[in-house]
Ligand code: DX5
């Protein structure tokens with residue numbers, strides 16, 4: 001079963017409770033984008049905090065925490081402490097992805113995130129070690145970008161090699177592109193702009 005994970009990056013934080021209720025009406029997952037202004041130029045550590053994760057859990061939502069930060073292991077414990085059970089970090093952000101994945105696995109379900117230019121081949125061992133994989137379908141950093149169609153073969157190859165592994169597709173997904181991403185083998189679709197900002201069925 002394919003699930004939608006709305007990205008709070010596109011939510012209106014001035015009415016966050018209302019936004020979380022809207023998520024709850026559509027799904028039981030929520031996507032939290034943590035950015036440090038170093039790994040990516042955007043900064044969200046003022047909003048995407050462990051407290052927000054705790055709040056989502058109080059709303060009975062399952063947060064998947066997407067760390068777009070350098071030195072991600074610095075953040076693992078603070079998110080786990082508030083109840084995060086799925087955390088991913090970027091392959092490109094660490095020196096030894098396998099070592100970091102093993103550390104994260106000692107806390108919770110551990111995901112490896114791949115930027116568009118990172119090939120499945122170079123990240124193969126990390127994908128194998130991971131509990132789930134997150135495929136960026138836009139350059140990480142900002143919501144509202146266009147879906148990169150050349151990510152479809154990458155999702156397909158990972159699905160062929162790992163039939164059971166959860167694959168999160170993240171970035172630029174809307175109701176039109178959705179079927180293509182599902183057919184390629186993604187199991188979780190992150191939707192930011194399409195969920196919170198476009199006039200759609202989730203209203
Ligand atoms: C981008 C983030 C995405 C983003 C997706 O760096 O990782 O999760 O919020 O937003 P949309 O769906 O607007 O591309």
Ligand code: ZN
Nearest residue numbers: 033066170190
């Ligand atoms: Zn994300």
